[in-house]
Amino acid sequence: MTSVLIPNELLAHIRSKAPTSGGHNEQGGLLLGHRKCGALELTRATFPSRWDHATPTLFKRSQRGHRISALREWVRSGQTVDWLGEWHTHPGGIARPSFTDLESWRLLARQSKQPMTFIIFDNISIYVGLQVVNKAMVKPLRLAERDQSHFLYS
Ligand SMILES: [Zn+2]
Secondary structure, X not given: OOEEEEEHHHHXXXXXXXXXXXXXXXXXXXXXXXXXXXXXXXXXXXXXXXXXXXXXXXXXXXXXXXXXXXXXXXXXOOOOOEEEEEEEEOOOOOOOOOHHHHHHHHHHHHHHOOOEEEEEEXXXXXXXXXXXXXXOOOEEOOEEEEOOOEEEEO
């Protein structure tokens, strides 16, 4: 059973940089943080760079840009942060995974050989899912607890 701990600040930071109203391009990036027993603790995210390919209905992340910011965070954290998942937006749509999302999440969890979390932002809400290696389907998580600084999804 894995839960996902997300700082309010991180969600607010992503929302402030990635508009989700209709007419904008999709945006996305990596989610970084720490793996604890039974929990993924998110601490940072990476943001789109000019190497990504983005339209209002598609975001194709390039390794370039995201990889260097992930490496920079890894160094800054004293080599402790890990790649925990990805986020992206559905501008003007709903925060629900598309067929393409489900396919790519399955693949990413298989490649990383660890449970990964995936977050989709629409204009008002978020979707948080957990993809376990070799599970056909991502598990949608629910908001279980919140305090002044964090949301806990499980
Ligand atoms: Zn999507």
